[in-house]
Amino acid sequence: MMRHIHALGRATLDIVSSIGRAGLFLIQSIVCLPSREGFHLWVRQMHFVGVMSGAIVLVSGLFIGMVLALQGFTILVGFGADEALGQMVALSLVRELAPVVAALLFAGRAGSALTAEIGLMKATEQLTSMEMIGVDPLRRIVAPRLWAGFVSLPILTVMFAVVGIWGGYLVGVDWLGVYEGSYWSNMQDSVDFVDDVLNGMIKSLVFGLVVTWIAVFQGYDLIPTSEGISRATTRTVVYASLAVLGLDFVLTALMFGDLG
Amino acid sequence: MDDPIMVEVKDLHFSRGNTDIFRGVDLQIPLGKITAIMGPSGTGKTTLLKLIGGQLVPDRGQVLIDGQDVHQLSRRSLFKLRRRMGMLFQSGALFSDLDVFENVAFPLRVHTELPNAMVRDIVLMKLQAVGLRGARHLMPSELSGGMARRVALARAVALDPDLVLYDEPFVGQDPISMGVLVQLIKKVNQALGLTAVMVSHDIKETLSIADYVYIIADGKVMAHGTPQTLDVNDDAHVKQFVHGEPDGPVPFHYPAPDFFDDILAPAGQFS
Amino acid sequence: MKRNNLLELGVGIFMLAGILGLVFLGLRVSGLGVGVPNDTFTLTANFANIGGLRPQSKVTMSGVRVGKVTNIQLDPKWFDAKVTMELDSEYEGKLSNDTTAAILTSGLLGEQYIGLTVGGAPEMLHDGDVIHDTQQALVLEELIQQFVSNMAN
Numbered sequence: 001m002m003r004h005i006h007a008l009g010r011a012t013l014d015i016v017s018s019i020g021r022a023g024l025f026l027i028q029s030i031v032c033l034p035s036r037e038g039f040h041l042w043v044r045q046m047h048f049v050g051v052m053s054g055a056i057v058l059v060s061g062l063f064i065g066m067v068l069a070l071q072g073f074t075i076l077v078g079f080g081a082d083e084a085l086g087q088m089v090a091l092s093l094v095r096e097l098a099p100v101v102a103a104l105l106f107a108g109r110a111g112s113a114l115t116a117e118i119g120l121m122k123a124t125e126q127l128t129s130m131e132m133i134g135v136d137p138l139r140r141i142v143a144p145r146l147w148a149g150f151v152s153l154p155i156l157t158v159m160f161a162v163v164g165i166w167g168g169y170l171v172g173v174d175w176l177g178v179y180e181g182s183y184w185s186n187m188q189d190s191v192d193f194v195d196d197v198l199n200g201m202i203k204s205l206v207f208g209l210v211v212t213w214i215a216v217f218q219g220y221d222l223i224p225t226s227e228g229i230s231r232a233t234t235r236t237v238v239y240a241s242l243a244v245l246g247l248d249f250v251l252t253a254l255m256f257g258d259l260g
Numbered sequence: 261m262d263d264p265i266m267v268e269v270k271d272l273h274f275s276r277g278n279t280d281i282f283r284g285v286d287l288q289i290p291l292g293k294i295t296a297i298m299g300p301s302g303t304g305k306t307t308l309l310k311l312i313g314g315q316l317v318p319d320r321g322q323v324l325i326d327g328q329d330v331h332q333l334s335r336r337s338l339f340k341l342r343r344r345m346g347m348l349f350q351s352g353a354l355f356s357d358l359d360v361f362e363n364v365a366f367p368l369r370v371h372t373e374l375p376n377a378m379v380r381d382i383v384l385m386k387l388q389a390v391g392l393r394g395a396r397h398l399m400p401s402e403l404s405g406g407m408a409r410r411v412a413l414a415r416a417v418a419l420d421p422d423l424v425l426y427d428e429p430f431v432g433q434d435p436i437s438m439g440v441l442v443q444l445i446k447k448v449n450q451a452l453g454l455t456a457v458m459v460s461h462d463i464k465e466t467l468s469i470a471d472y473v474y475i476i477a478d479g480k481v482m483a484h485g486t487p488q489t490l491d492v493n494d495d496a497h498v499k500q501f502v503h504g505e506p507d508g509p510v511p512f513h514y515p516a517p518d519f520f521d522d523i524l525a526p527a528g529q530f531s
Numbered sequence: 532m533k534r535n536n537l538l539e540l541g542v543g544i545f546m547l548a549g550i551l552g553l554v555f556l557g558l559r560v561s562g563l564g565v566g567v568p569n570d571t572f573t574l575t576a577n578f579a580n581i582g583g584l585r586p587q588s589k590v591t592m593s594g595v596r597v598g599k600v601t602n603i604q605l606d607p608k609w610f611d612a613k614v615t616m617e618l619d620s621e622y623e624g625k626l627s628n629d630t631t632a633a634i635l636t637s638g639l640l641g642e643q644y645i646g647l648t649v650g651g652a653p654e655m656l657h658d659g660d661v662i663h664d665t666q667q668a669l670v671l672e673e674l675i676q677q678f679v680s681n682m683a684n
Contacts, residue, residue: 046542054545083637090560121356129353129412132313132425133367134342155549162552165560182637185596188562189589189642197556 050152065167089168118219149212346416406437582668
């Protein structure tokens with residue numbers, strides 16, 4: 001009995017201390033003065049984190065938009081409301097699918113790569129040696145990556161939504177023969193820039209921060225062995241995906257919950 | 261030891277989890293000399309270097325560098341102090357996203373405002389000293405282990421530090437690059453008048469370049485002296501370590517019940 | 532150096548794609564008009580029941596979009612809904628003042644919108660005028676109720 005209480009206590013302390021460390025880590029690395037040097041490091045990471053994830057996001061966005069149109073059409077046509085296809089595709093993409101799916105893809109593509117990269121730097125003592133040279137690795141290694149993730153995910157989300165809407169247009173209008181004018185005008189009548197587009201952007205900003213944070217922290221905090229790196233990479237994808245889905249529910253409830 | 265003291269370690273205690281790694285270590289590292297810290301694997305030699313560099317905080321005791329207590333310094337002063345230190349890591353620890361040239365230039369770029377032309381001159385000078393001026397455009401992944409360590413040495417001394425810490429510089433090297441490294445460390449040290457602390461368990465190589473040697477075992481300093489005095493030391497531990505005897509006070513066998521009893525144990529009593 | 536330039540170019544294109552995408556989402560998808568306020572004129576109409584009409588709903592004539600609903604309020608005098616709409620200014624002074632406004636539904640369950648039908652009166656509607664002849668939204672429940680009571684008779 002005592003042993004179980006001990007174990008519970010230890011587990012609680014472990015969790016609290018690891019949350020504390022992660023929080024401290026975030027604050028120490030995200031608060032930094034912009035500099036020319038920092039800008040160049042950030043650009044390099046934007047390339048690694050953002051541009052390199054572009055292809056997968058574009059392709060997935062296209063397919064998701066096409067599937068949405070196909071599925072939506074078969075349902076809507078039953079109500080004689082196939083005119084509303086544009087509205088359905090655009091709303092589901094902008095509010096929900098683009099932020100969430102882009103964030104999940106981002107966690108798999110960029111998040112795991114960040115964890116592995118930083119973990120490898122730790123395992124090969126690059127972080128320690130940087131500290132010994134008198135450069136804070138939080139500033140030099142972690143901060144540019146955090147900022148790059150924070151900025152790139154919203155951009156990827158926008159790209160996802162745009163390509164998805166285009167994919168929906170290809171299937172809905174070009175293939176299934178929905179009237180082009182009503183595809184766009186129904187969309188324009190129902191999508192609100194602030195309520196839908198900007199709320200979607202806010203979601204993806206939050207996801208960008210959380211996914212990158214989890215990824216770099218897992219990399220920075222891992223046990224520097226090959227096994228440690230592979231475990232931490234898995235943990236990044238699992239934790240980040242769960243965090244995205246959980247936060248998505250919370251944010252959706254906050255943003256759209258009062259609409260009924 | 262009449263030389264002035266550069267680094268002084270007083271009554272250092274450190275533990276990790278429930279294991280005591282150091283139980284009262286005292287060291288005095290003289291200015292301008294190569295001091296080696298030796299001991300069997302797992303005695304926490306690398307930990308000792310990290311304690312000296314201020315990356316770990318001891319449970320008790322002090323590390324004084326040039327009279328400053330490393331662990332009482334603010335983060336800013338500690339980083340300032342570290343500019344006067346170079347450290348050569350076991351794996352080289354070159355930054356994998358920078359090429360050889362930029363690796364050596366890194367400390368110069370972050371700590372000095374030197375114009376590019378001057379940075380270039382200094383970097384080429386350091387690379388020339390380690391014989392890798394021609395390899396300046398290679399990426400770390402294209403270097404052999406020995407070359408990587410030489411580049412790391414060039415980087416460690418790029419800022420002309422006062423103190424260089426070497427972590428197992430000879431581990432895993434073939435005889436040729438080992439010989440090259442031994443010569444280089446000796447040469448660089450003499451040329452720049454550095455104080456060096458070297459952690460190693462390669463006895464022959466270390467004794468050939470060290471001016472003074474500490475042997476650490478069981479969390480304490482077991483013996484110290486010049487290589488000559490250690491060579492003729494009569495203490496059983498020292499003898500076993502310095503001459504590399506397989507059995508002695510550090511036993512060959514992991515603690516186990518008597519071999520015969522174990523073999524002849526009646527069936528059903530296997531444990 | 533050349534590799535670096537290429538990298539910066541890539542990031543630049545990436546950022547630009549993001550901004551253009553956001554502009555597309557703003558203009559094409561949510562229909563934010565770049566239109567200057569001068570380009571519209573305002574009409575109001577009172578409806579007994581607006582059904583599912585809401586701000587941003589479209590206003591059409593013969594099925595062609597001519598404007599949008601900007602505001603819906605309860606008129607405290609008659610307790611009916613006062614709908615304010617903005618129409619493209621090119622129609623100002625061209626709609627007769629006996630124009631009717633009806634709340635229509637696209638499809639069976641679709642979006643509700645206002646359809647205008649021009650009458651024959653010589654006076655024209657101008658900015659701030661009121662459309663008097665209105666037709667309220669069809670509410671499905673009421674229709675069903677009517678249908679059922681007709682059947683019963």
